[in-house]
Amino acid sequence: MKLLAKYNRVTIPITIATLLISSIAFYFILHYVLVHQLDKDLLIEKQEILHHISETGTLPEVSNYKDQQINFTLSKGQVLKNKFSTQNEYDKSEDEEETFRRLDFPVTVKGNTYIATVRKSQQETEDIVRLILMITFSVIAFLLLIIFIANRLLLGKLWQPFNNTIEQLKQFNLLGKNEIELHKTNVDEFTDLNSAAFLMTQKVNADYELLKSFTENASHEIQTPLAIIKTKLELLSQSENLSEPQINAIQSLNAATTRLSKLNQSLLLLTKIENRQFVTTEQVNISAILLSYLDNFEELAETKNISIKKNIGKDLLVEMNESLAEILISNLIINAIKHNHKEGSIEIGIEGNALSISNTGNVPTNGTSEYFERFKKDSASNDSLGLGLSIVKKICETYGFLVSYKYESERHIVSVQFTG
Amino acid sequence: MKILIIEDEKELSASIADYLSSQDYTCDVADDFAGAIDKTEYNNYDCILLDISLPGGSGLKILERLKEDKKTDGVLIISAKNSLDDKIQGLNLGADDYLSKPFHLSELNARIAAIIRRKNFEGNNLIEFQNLIIDTQSKTVTVNKNLVELTKKEYELLLYFISNKKRLISKDAIAEHLWGNDMSGNFDFIYTHIKNLRKKLMDAGDADYIKSVYGMGYKFTNQ
Numbered sequence: 001m002k003l004l005a006k007y008n009r010v011t012i013p014i015t016i017a018t019l020l021i022s023s024i025a026f027y028f029i030l031h032y033v034l035v036h037q038l039d040k041d042l043l044i045e046k047q048e049i050l051h052h053i054s055e056t057g058t059l060p061e062v063s064n065y066k067d068q069q070i071n072f073t074l075s076k077g078q079v080l081k082n083k084f085s086t087q088n089e090y091d092k093s094e095d096e097e098e099t100f101r102r103l104d105f106p107v108t109v110k111g112n113t114y115i116a117t118v119r120k121s122q123q124e125t126e127d128i129v130r131l132i133l134m135i136t137f138s139v140i141a142f143l144l145l146i147i148f149i150a151n152r153l154l155l156g157k158l159w160q161p162f163n164n165t166i167e168q169l170k171q172f173n174l175l176g177k178n179e180i181e182l183h184k185t186n187v188d189e190f191t192d193l194n195s196a197a198f199l200m201t202q203k204v205n206a207d208y209e210l211l212k213s214f215t216e217n218a219s220h221e222i223q224t225p226l227a228i229i230k231t232k233l234e235l236l237s238q239s240e241n242l243s244e245p246q247i248n249a250i251q252s253l254n255a256a257t258t259r260l261s262k263l264n265q266s267l268l269l270l271t272k273i274e275n276r277q278f279v280t281t282e283q284v285n286i287s288a289i290l291l292s293y294l295d296n297f298e299e300l301a302e303t304k305n306i307s308i309k310k311n312i313g314k315d316l317l318v319e320m321n322e323s324l325a326e327i328l329i330s331n332l333i334i335n336a337i338k339h340n341h342k343e344g345s346i347e348i349g350i351e352g353n354a355l356s357i358s359n360t361g362n363v364p365t366n367g368t369s370e371y372f373e374r375f376k377k378d379s380a381s382n383d384s385l386g387l388g389l390s391i392v393k394k395i396c397e398t399y400g401f402l403v404s405y406k407y408e409s410e411r412h413i414v415s416v417q418f419t420g
Numbered sequence: 421m422k423i424l425i426i427e428d429e430k431e432l433s434a435s436i437a438d439y440l441s442s443q444d445y446t447c448d449v450a451d452d453f454a455g456a457i458d459k460t461e462y463n464n465y466d467c468i469l470l471d472i473s474l475p476g477g478s479g480l481k482i483l484e485r486l487k488e489d490k491k492t493d494g495v496l497i498i499s500a501k502n503s504l505d506d507k508i509q510g511l512n513l514g515a516d517d518y519l520s521k522p523f524h525l526s527e528l529n530a531r532i533a534a535i536i537r538r539k540n541f542e543g544n545n546l547i548e549f550q551n552l553i554i555d556t557q558s559k560t561v562t563v564n565k566n567l568v569e570l571t572k573k574e575y576e577l578l579l580y581f582i583s584n585k586k587r588l589i590s591k592d593a594i595a596e597h598l599w600g601n602d603m604s605g606n607f608d609f610i611y612t613h614i615k616n617l618r619k620k621l622m623d624a625g626d627a628d629y630i631k632s633v634y635g636m637g638y639k640f641t642n643q
Contacts, residue, residue: 220473223500224429227522231435234525237636238442238588247635258592261522262601299573300599303612334602388602 004155008148015147019140027133034125035101039084042103045070045118046082049107059109067121075106075113086122098123161185165197172201174208212275219268226261233257266387269327273394278321286316286418287350289329294348297333306340306359311349318353318418320399328395331388332357332414339412347411356415364407389414421536424448424465426456426482427498428474436469439525440532442587453477460486460493466539467494467532470515472506480506483513494535498523524593526584533583547582550642552627554582564625573598574617581630581640590637614638 049070052060063070083104091098102119161183168180180201182194237250272278290312301308318325336346336359344360389405392414396403402417423445427433430451437447448463450456453476460468460482468486472479483495497510500521507518516535519528537545537556547554551564559575561568570578580597581589591607598610614630621627631639 220500223521224432227500228429228431228435230522231432231439231525234590234593235435235438237590238439244635251635254590254592257522265601297599299571299613300609303609330600330602334599 003159004151008151012144012148015144016140019143023133023136023140026136027129030132031125031129034129035086035122038101038120038122038125039103042084042101042118042120043082045120046103046105046116049116049118053107053109057109059107059114067124069117069119071117071119072107072114073117075115081105099126101125158187161187161190162193165190165194169197169201174204178205208275212277215268215271215275219264222264223261226257226264229253229257230261263387266391270387270391270394273324273391273398276398278324278398281319281321283317284320284322284325286318286325286329286355287312288315289325290333290348290350290355293326293329293333297337301337301340301346304337304340305343306337307345309345309347311347311351313350316350316353316355316418318399324395324398328392328416331392332416335359335388335392335414336412353418354415355418356413358411358413360410361412363410364412392416421445421466422448422463423532424450424456424459424463424468424493426450426469426474426479427471428452429471436525436528439529439587443529443584445532451475453482456482457485460491461489464491465493466536467496467516469528469532470495470497472497472499472510480509480513483510483515487514492539494532494539496528496531496535498528524590524596526580526587526589526593527597529587530580530583530597547579549582549585549629549640550627551625552582552621552629554579562624563621563627566624568620568624570617570620573613574620577613577617578621581638584640586639586641586643588633588637588639592637594637 045068049060052058059072060070062072085102085104087100087102088097089100090096099122100119101122102117104115104117107114107116164183165180168182171177172180178201180197182198185191185194233250233254237247237254242250291310294308294310298308332355333348336357339361340346340359341361346357346359348357349355393403395401396416399418401419403414404417405412405414407413421444423440425433425436425440425447427436427449428451433449433451437449440447445466448459448465450459453474456470456474456479470479470482474482479497479499483497486493486495495515497507497515497518498521499506499510499518507520510518516538517531519531545555545557547556553562554560555562556579561570561575561578576598577594580594591610594610594614595607598613614632618628618630621629629640629642631641633639
């Protein structure tokens with residue numbers, strides 16, 4: 001829920017309730033004041049009647065106007081003081097209820113006590129109150145509308161620095177746009193937000209640089225001692241008269257060193273791909289790379305009597321980093337040769353923008369989806385690190401290519417869909 | 421043949437010098453930037469092995485100096501930074517080849533031999549060993565003047581053996597040389613290649629120089 005909606009959800013009911021309650025109060029107060037005014041008028045009328053009686057000693061004339069009626073009835077002794085009341089009466093001529101305010105009071109003329117009744121129409125008062133209420137309600141409705149629209153416009157404008165900052169953070173990318181441009185604002189909260197965002201991106205950039213140089217340096221530092229071990233072993237193996245246990249030891253050391261070095265290089269490669277350090281892209285001819293690598297590995301396949309069937313149609317051009325394209329292709333071909341058996345076969349085809357490589361080989365023992373995970377391998381081929389396909393996958397992920405593996409009619413099939 | 425090894429890891433430069441000396445190279449060693457500049461200014465080498473990260477300055481600077489002075493020494497960069505930028509930059513600056521650490525000494529030796537061969541191109545491009553002759557220009561091999569038909573990989577393998585003659589070459593080094601890093605550790609593949617090469621050389625004229633050394637690898641020798 002938007003902040004504005006949340007804010008409105010609280011403020012609008014409160015505003016409406018407040019306005020409603022005050023309108024009701026206003027109605028009663030107004031009503032009271034106006035009726036009170038009417039009562040005053042009635043009292044003035046009473047004074048005039050009393051005055052008339054004391055002057056002339058007779059009752060004034062009974063009058064019956066639309067807005068004021070005066071009447072006298074002989075008292076039966078019940079009313080002794082002023083009595084205000086409101087009464088409704090049906091008015092035939094106007095076909096509506098009419099409200100009157102009346103004042104009953106005793107007067108004495110020539111020893112007779114009368115009850116004088118002065119009645120004034122209260123209708124106008126009611127009309128005024130109603131009108132005023134209507135105006136009040138329209139003002140309230142108008143006010144609410146204005147508040148609503150103003151909130152929309154004003155808050156939209158007020159939040160603009162915030163939205164800008166969010167947009168900048170969304171676009172923030174360690175490898176592309178690694179700096180954010182924040183607009184100056186005179187709102188303290190947003191200034192705080194901006195400086196926090198700025199500090200955060202600075203820190204992220206610094207950490208990223210640190211991580212990058214750490215991986216590079218770590219690999220460097222590991223490769224050098226490995227180089228020393230490897231060369232010393234090679235020199236050691238040159239010596240004459242080595243005993244069989246010594247030879248075996250040297251061999252194991254050699255194998256372990258090679259493994260460690262390959263592991264280091266592969267993990268470094270994966271890290272570099274993940275960090276998107278292969279930034280330069282160009283039009284790469286996948287078909288041409290495929291053919292040149294096939295040429296290179298043809299003899300290798302022949303040693304196992306593996307037949308290779310090629311079905312490479314038109315040139316497949318893909319926008320990507322050339323080194324990564326080469327790593328991708330060579331990993332796929334080597335995989336197909338390594339995990340093949342004697343007298344097996346490999347089929348390679350390019351169709352549209354899809355490359356598929358299928359090969360014969362051992363029936364997979366584990367679930368097939370695991371092949372793309374690091375260090376997952378079929379136990380038969382112990383010399384592989386199980387990193388080949390995860391490198392393939394990582395390269396494909398970088399460019400949004402779809403890579404899939406399946407085992408179908410006794411063949412391992414890896415296909416890559418070069419999209420875009 | 422004179423080689424300069426510019427490498428700050430003394431243990432590594434000692435191993436390299438040890439191996440290369442056995443292949444009849446004379447080796448000089450420099451272990452920092454200043455020493456390297458000194459040696460390259462007053463001497464000419466057939467090949468310089470250049471480490472990029474050195475105490476006192478970048479190896480690439482040394483390469484720049486060499487090119488400014490119009491020196492024709494062959495340069496092979498040996499770097500632990502397996503970074504593409506260094507490789508491209510080094511080759512653009514005029515280095516002849518690039519080898520990343522760790523490497524096999526036999527591979528290093530073969531690369532040096534290839535650089536020296538290219539440098540002396542106008543001269544002799546024949547490599548002879550007993551009754552075997554390799555013409556590196558036409559890429560042909562003869563034994564007792566009989567032409568031996570070799571596949572591409574067999575030719576590469578023979579050249580690799582000849583560059584490291586009389587030294588033990590591990591199967592791993594062979595696999596890596598022929599198919600690159602990814603195939604090292606796969607020894608059953610090289611066995612067929614060696615068998616075929618040996619047979620072809622034998623058939624052409626009793627040139628049985630490839631000796632299998634138990635548990636270790638192979639040696640190319642006439643003994």
